[in-house]
Structures are given as structure tokens and as C-alpha cells.
Amino acid sequence: xxxxxxxxxxxxxxxxxxxxGLHADAPEEKGLSxxxxxxxxxxxxxxSTVKMLMILRNRHGQKSIxxxxxxxxxxxxxxxxxLTIFDSPRDVKGTAFLNFTHKFGDDDQWLYLPALKRVKxxxxxxxxxxxxxxxxxxxDIASRExxxxxxxxxxxxxxxxxxxxxxxxxxxxxxxxxxTRQVTWIDKKEYRLLKVDYYDRKDSLLKTLTFSGYKKYxxxxxxADEMYMxxxxxxxxxxxxxxxxxxxxxxxxxxxxxxxxxRIH
Amino acid sequence: MRxxxxxxxxxxxxxxxxxxxxxxxxxxxxxxxxxxxxxxNGPLFSGQKRHDASxxxxxxYYHQWGSGSSxxxxxxxxxxxxxxxxxxxDIRELNxxxxxxxxxxxxxxxxxxxxxxxxxxxxxxxxxxxxxENINGEDKLGQPMxxxxxxxxxxxxxxxxxxxxxxxxxxxHKGRLRSGPEIDAxxxxxxxxxxxxxIDLAIRYSHTIGDWDFGIYNFNGTGREPTLLLRIGxxxxxxxxxxxxxxxxxxxxxxxxxxxxxxxxxxxxxxxQGEGFFADAGGFEYTMxxxxxxGMDLGLIGExxxxxxxxxxxxxxxxxxxxxxxxxxxxxxxxxxxxxxIQDLDRHSxxxxxxxxxxxxxxxxxxxxxxxxxxxxxxxxIYSLRDDDYLQLxxxxxx
Numbered sequence: 001x002x003x004x005x006x007x008x009x010x011x012x013x014x015x016x017x018x019x020x021g022l023h024a025d026a027p028e029e030k031g032l033s034x035x036x037x038x039x040x041x042x043x044x045x046x047x048s049t050v051k052m053l054m055i056l057r058n059r060h061g062q063k064s065i066x067x068x069x070x071x072x073x074x075x076x077x078x079x080x081x082x083l084t085i086f087d088s089p090r091d092v093k094g095t096a097f098l099n100f101t102h103k104f105g106d107d108d109q110w111l112y113l114p115a116l117k118r119v120k121x122x123x124x125x126x127x128x129x130x131x132x133x134x135x136x137x138x139x140d141i142a143s144r145e146x147x148x149x150x151x152x153x154x155x156x157x158x159x160x161x162x163x164x165x166x167x168x169x170x171x172x173x174x175x176x177x178x179x180t181r182q183v184t185w186i187d188k189k190e191y192r193l194l195k196v197d198y199y200d201r202k203d204s205l206l207k208t209l210t211f212s213g214y215k216k217y218x219x220x221x222x223x224a225d226e227m228y229m230x231x232x233x234x235x236x237x238x239x240x241x242x243x244x245x246x247x248x249x250x251x252x253x254x255x256x257x258x259x260x261x262x263r264i265h
Numbered sequence: 266m267r268x269x270x271x272x273x274x275x276x277x278x279x280x281x282x283x284x285x286x287x288x289x290x291x292x293x294x295x296x297x298x299x300x301x302x303x304x305x306n307g308p309l310f311s312g313q314k315r316h317d318a319s320x321x322x323x324x325x326y327y328h329q330w331g332s333g334s335s336x337x338x339x340x341x342x343x344x345x346x347x348x349x350x351x352x353x354x355d356i357r358e359l360n361x362x363x364x365x366x367x368x369x370x371x372x373x374x375x376x377x378x379x380x381x382x383x384x385x386x387x388x389x390x391x392x393x394x395x396x397x398e399n400i401n402g403e404d405k406l407g408q409p410m411x412x413x414x415x416x417x418x419x420x421x422x423x424x425x426x427x428x429x430x431x432x433x434x435x436x437x438h439k440g441r442l443r444s445g446p447e448i449d450a451x452x453x454x455x456x457x458x459x460x461x462x463x464i465d466l467a468i469r470y471s472h473t474i475g476d477w478d479f480g481i482y483n484f485n486g487t488g489r490e491p492t493l494l495l496r497i498g499x500x501x502x503x504x505x506x507x508x509x510x511x512x513x514x515x516x517x518x519x520x521x522x523x524x525x526x527x528x529x530x531x532x533x534x535x536x537x538q539g540e541g542f543f544a545d546a547g548g549f550e551y552t553m554x555x556x557x558x559x560g561m562d563l564g565l566i567g568e569x570x571x572x573x574x575x576x577x578x579x580x581x582x583x584x585x586x587x588x589x590x591x592x593x594x595x596x597x598x599x600x601x602x603x604x605x606x607i608q609d610l611d612r613h614s615x616x617x618x619x620x621x622x623x624x625x626x627x628x629x630x631x632x633x634x635x636x637x638x639x640x641x642x643x644x645x646x647i648y649s650l651r652d653d654d655y656l657q658l659x660x661x662x663x664x
Contacts, residue, residue, distance in 0.1 A: 056597045064597040064627065090663030091630045092599070093294055106524070108473070116403060117378040121478055125525030129554035129562055130595035137555075176524070178555060200558065234560075254367065258473060259414060259421045263362060263369065265292075265327050265335065 031151025031167045038191045039146050045221055047073045047251040051244045056134055059235030064089075066132065072143075073256050079103055080143040081256040085264055086132070096264045098256065103147040106173075109138070112261035119258050128178030135207060135229040135238040137178055139171070140198075148172055154183070159195060163188040179206070190214075192222050200233075207231050218247055291328030291336070296630075297321070298661035304441055305637075306652040312438045317347035323357065333364035339407075343398070350437030351397040356407045369414040374407035377425075379469070379480060381520045381529040384587040384605060385546040385570045385580075388516035388531045390484050391467065393431040400442055400636065400650075401618075406431045420472030423482075427465040430487045433507065445649040446495060446503040454494070454508045455487065456537075463487050463511070479519040488512040488538055490579050512537035525552050529568070539577065546570040546582070550591075564591035566605070575611070581646045584610045598624045612642035632659045 054066040067087040072080055079101025086095045094114035101107050106124030113120065127139040142148075149169035157166055164185045171177035180203045185195040192214055200206040213225030227240040254260060298321045308315055325339040339358040345351035360373025377391040386402050391410070398404035411426040432453055436443035457463040465486020472479060491507035498504055514535040521528045530547035548568030556563050566589030570582035586608045594600040602621035609615065616639065622632040634657040641651040 058597065062597075089599075089624060089627050090294060091296070091624060091628075091661070093663070106476075106522075108476075117376050118380075121381075121520050121522050121527060123522050123525050123527050123550075123552050126552060126554045126562070130560050133595050133597050133599055233558075254416055257416060257421075258471075258478070259416050263333075263335065263364070265329060 027153045030153035034165050034167055034186060035146050035151050041191050045074060045247050047249055049246045049249050050242050053241040054134055055239040057237045071251055073251055079145045083256055094265060096261050098261055101143040101145055103145045107142060110258055119261050125176050127176045135231045135236055139177060159185045190222055205232055217245055291326055293324060293326055294664060295324035296661045296663045298659050300659040302655050302657045305654045309652045313441055314347035314439050317345055319343055319345040335362045348437050348440030351440055358407055367416060371412040375410050376405055379518060380531055381518050382531050382546045382568055383566050383589060384568050385582050387533055387544060387546045388518050390489055393433055393489050395434050397434040397436055420470055423469040425467040430461040430463060433491060442650055442653050444505055446505050448505045452506045454506055456510045476522045481517050484514045492579060510538045542573040544572040560595045562593040576644060586610055612645060614641045614645045615639045628663050630661045
């Protein structure tokens with residue numbers, strides 16, 4: 001008992017004399033406020049559509065291309081809704097992936113298979129699984145909600161000639177995520193994501209994602225023309241090439257329902 | 266078929282009149298496929314050809330107007346080397362979809378799928394099974410329909426008026442995977458005096474609440490699953506006649522997702538086909554993603570199907586356990602394989618099913634489909650298939 005109280009007093013003393021907690025909090029707070037600022041700058045577009053080429057390359061450089069359309073609807077107070085439609089390869093033409101991102105808890109996901117006219121619910125534990133054979137996993141393509149990670153600012157540094165914040169983020173859903181952490185480079189001027197290093201569950205570098213060709217839309221929203229993901233462990237890569245960004249196209253909630261999948265083309 | 270040939274030009278004229286401008290500037294897609302079926306054992310019945318090869322074509326024309334309304338035309342044809350009954354033509358889709366606010370109206374020939382389970386498709390009832398295509402019951406004939414869909418925040422209501430009935434297709438005299446006494450579809454019987462012109466009705470309510478997807482419906486009209494009546498011909502030859510009763514069927518399908526688990530349930534209650542009966546199918550699918558960091562997914566499926574009619578059931582799944590393994594490589598070729606095992610719990614019958622596909626280049630798809638029927642009991646509805654173990658390979662070009 002005596003020894004216990006001595007330990008208690010000692011730890012109290014340590015806590016008061018070295019307020020380590022306070023100092024350690026600062027990088028976390030800074031990381032979070034950077035993430036919030038990115039989110040704030042990305043918000044308010046309403047809805048958008050974009051065409052995407054997904055170029056898969058194996059380690060021998062053989063490539064295969066998928067043509068995809070993406071429709072996104074901003075949801076106030078929760079994560080975005082998105083619809084991904086495949087135009088090629090032709091055998092999966094009309095296949096559509098519907099995703100409701102949630103700030104908290106698992107996302108809701110459905111896959112529409114046009115040959116059978118069947119809508120399949122996808123288990124939410126698939127986060128780390130490959131999205132249509134690409135180097136992007138489901139969690140990489142999902143909408144970036146602030147609440148899905150905790151953050152820590154690491155340092156500032158120059159990247160590609162731009163002043164950047166380097167922020168680490170840690171998935172909240174540790175059980176299903178394929179990563180222990182992600183290191184992100186964000187330019188200080190416009191708060192755009194320029195690079196992400198993904199560390200696998202053994203904390204070794206798994207993938208690197210780089211963004212290029214940022215353009216400004218509606219005088220406000222920055223969108224990259226290209227996203228390039230390299231898997232360092234397999235030598236495979238996936239490049240996403242975006243074109244024909246449109247905003248405020250009049251998409252509504254009813255265009256993002258299980259029922260709407262049946263009229264996708 | 267005569268109905269269809271009449272329906273086709275009417276539909277055509279209708280579309281031209283209703284949507285005169287740019288009615289023909291749509292997109293064309295589809296596939297052409299060559300298929301071979303290798304049967305491991307010689308045929309059981311005289312007249313049956315051992316193997317077969319066939320060609321199939323399924324193009325699709327689709328046009329969407331600025332309003333979001335659309336027109337779809339999807340014919341299908343197969344030419345088979347062995348069985349003239351498997352050489353067939355069908356219109357899978359020929360319909361116009363009006364997109365109103367907040368409703369959708371589809372008029373014409375269409376296709377609708379309901380259900381959640383992998384092995385048994387119990388609640389699926391709108392479209393007739395195109396059984397000559399595949400015994401898995403997943404190929405369907407086009408169904409003439411008027412379908413009104415009203416989506417709301419509290420769920421989706423679907424109303425169906427089905428003015429024309431499609432008979433199930435059955436393999437013919439020369440075909441494998443058929444019943445012992447042959448089915449004489451020319452003598453098809455109906456309970457309704459209106460025969461195939463009986464107007465069937467269905468209403469369905471479906472909704473998603475959190476992790477739960479569910480649907481409940483009532484169907485009233487000509488049963489899609491015929492009772493096969495045994496008749497004796499003038500020469501003393503037995504044959505089967507399909508008899509389509511007027512039924513009422515209430516169905517429920519539920520799916521819940523919890524982490525890596527998917528839970529599934531389908532249940533029906535049908536009256537009008539003998540005594541009223543209850544049947545269900547349910548189970549789970551557990552998916553392991555990115556196994557051993559290989560990028561591959563492995564799914565484990567366990568399902569159980571039950572039919573209160575027991576031996577009198579018109580399906581093979583009166584009390585059966587099904588186990589499956591779904592393997593997705595997640596490679597550029599979208600390689601995947603499903604292995605299924607079915608065990609009859611009342612008898613010693615079992616079956617093995619293998620299904621897989623792989624893409625070559627951007628446009629070619631190679632698919633494999635195999636069935637083995639093991640130790641089939643004499644009382645089993647699939648007893649006549651006991652020697653029909655087969656391996657099917659299909660090469661398709663998608664455009």
C-alpha cells in the first residue's frame with residue numbers, strides 16, 4: 001500500500017513537472033487541423049462526374065486498360081455517395097459499384113452485375129481488397145472523410161519544388177484497414193494532396209501514390225488529372241487518368257440508390 | 266412465340282412514334298460465344314447425342330435520351346450441334362424506360378432478378394428459366410411486362426403487370442441433362458383457361474436499413490415452375506407434360522452485412538400447386554480479403570435449402586446443404602473460381618459444381634462450367650441426370 005502510494009505521488013509529480021502530454025498533442029492537433037482544412041476546401045461542390053482511364057501494369061510492363069465513369073454526390077453531415085460504372089473491359093460493361101461513405105462505422109457498398117441484373121451487397125471488411133484488380137484498394141478509392149483517420153504532423157519539407165506539410169495518418173478501423181499508417185505530403189499554399197506513402201500491417205513501405213496535373217475548377221476546387229500508384233512489393237502499378245470533370249450536373253439522391261443501379265448503362 | 270413476333274413490330278413502331286428524334290443513335294454492345302460441352306459418360310437414353318458444341322450471340326442496342334429515359338433491345342440466339350431444342354432464339358429485352366419524378370415506368374420485354382443466395386434462386390419469379398441454357402437456373406427468358414417503380418425515402422415499391430406467360434424451355438430428345446420420359450412441351454397444360462394469356466400481377470416492397478437489405482413481395486398468376494405430369498402415349502411410351510398452375514406466392518429476401526460476414530435468407534409460401542407449402546434457403550458468405558497479402562480474396566459459403574413438400578417438391582432442393590469456395594485472384598484478367606458441393610440431407614445424392622472465368626486481352630473471356638452428379642438416389646428429381654457429369658468451356662468475344 002505504501003509502495004503503491006509512493007508510485008502514485010511520483011507519477012503525479014512527473015506529470016506536473018514534465019507536461020509531456022501537452023507537447024505531444026501539438027503535432028496531432030496540427031495534423032488534424034490540416035486534414036480539416038483540406039476537407040473544408042473540398043466541400044461545397046454538390047455533385048460531380050468524371051471519366052477515368054485505369055491503366056494497370058504488371059511487373060513485366062504488360063498493360064491493361066479499364067474505362068470508368070464516376071459520379072459523386074456530396075452528403076451534408078456524412079460521407080459522400082459515389083457510383084462507379086465500368087465501360088470496359090467489355091465483359092464487365094455496365095458493372096456498377098455503389099458506395100455510401102460514412103464518417104463513422106463501415107461504408108455501405110453494393111455491386112451491380114448486369115448479366116444477371118443482380119445487386120450484390122459487398123461485405124464492409126473488404127477495405128484492403130483490390131478494387132477491380134488494380135493497385136488501389138477499396139479504402140484508397142473511398143471518399144476521404146476526416147474522421148476515418150487520426151493525424152500527426154511530422155515536419156515541413158519541400159516536395160517537387162513546393163512547400164509541404166508532411167502529415168501521418170492512422171486508420172481508425174485498424175481491424176480491416178490494410179495499413180498501419182500513411183504518410184502524406186500536402187502543399188501549404190493550396191492544401192492539395194501531392195503524395196502518399198502507404199505502410200502495410202508489418203509497417204513496411206507497400207505503395208506510393210503520386211498526384212499530378214492539378215487543375216482548378218469553378219475557381220475553387222483542385223482536381224488532379226493523374227494519380228499514379230506503385231506497389232513496391234510486387235512491382236505492379238496503376239495509373240488513373242481523369243478527364244471531363246463536371247460539377248453541379250444536377251445529380252440527386254435518387255441517382256445513388258440500389259434501385260438506380262438497375263437503370264445504369 | 267407468335268405473340269413475340271407480333272409484339273416486336275408494335276414495339277418498333279411505338280418507339281419510332283414516341284421518340285422520333287435521334288431514336289437510332291445509341292450504343293451497341295454484346296458478345297458472341299463458342300461453347301463445347303464434354304460429357305464424361307455415355308448417354309443414358311436412346312437418341313441422346315454424347316457431346317455438343319454451340320454458338321451463341323447476344324447483342325444489345327441501348328439508347329438514352331437527355332431526360333434519362335431509355336430504350337433497350339437485346340436479342341439472343343443459340344445454335345446447338347446436338348439438340349434442336351437448345352437451338353433457340355429469344356428476346357431477352359425490348360423495352361422503354363420512362364424516368365419520371367419520382368417514378369419509373371418500364372414497358373416491354375424485360376428482366377428482373379430477386380434473391381440473395383448463391384446456389385438456390387427461390388424467390389426469383391418474374392422471368393421464366395431458360396433451362397436449355399444451363400441447369401443452374403440463372404439464364405432467363407425475356408418477360409413481357411409493365412413495371413412501375415416508385416422509389417421513396419421509406420423504400421421502393423415495384424408493381425408488375427405481366428400480360429403474357431413464357432413456357433420453360435426443356436432439353437429435347439437428342440439433348441443431355443434431360444428427364445427420362447421426355448417432356449412434350451407441345452401438350453403443355455394450364456390451369457387457367459386463358460392459358461399463356463393470363464395476366465399475372467406482382468407487387469414488391471424493398472428497402473435498405475443500415476446493414477440490412479430486404480424485400481417482400483406477392484405474386485399472383487401462372488406458376489413459373491411446372492408440375493410434370495406422366496402420360497402414356499399410344500405406343501405405350503411414357504412422356505411428361507408440363508402443367509402450369511395458378512399460384513399465389515409470397516416471398517421474402519433478407520441480407521445483412523456484418524464486417525466480413527454476409528447473412529442471407531430467402532423464403533416463400535406458395536399456394537395453388539398442391540397443398541400450400543413453405544420453402545426457404547439461407548446461409549452465409551464469409552470473405553477473407555487480401556489473403557496472406559497476395560491480393561487474392563477467398564470466400565466461404567454455407568447455405569441450406571428446405572422445401573416443406575419433401576419428396577413431392579418440384580425442385581431438387583428439398584433438404585440440401587451447400588458448401589462453396591469462392592476464389593478471386595484480383596488480377597488484371599479478373600480470374601475467379603467457384604467450387605460448390607451440394608449434399609442432400611434426406612438421401613445420399615450429392616453434386617459438385619465448378620465455375621470460373623478468366624479474361625484474355627481486353628475482349629476475350631474464357632469460362633468454365635462443370636457439374637458432377639454423385640451417388641444420385643433413385644427417388645431424386647435429378648436421377649435422370651446421374652450420368653450427365655459434364656465440363657463446359659466457353660470462349661466469348663465481347664464487343
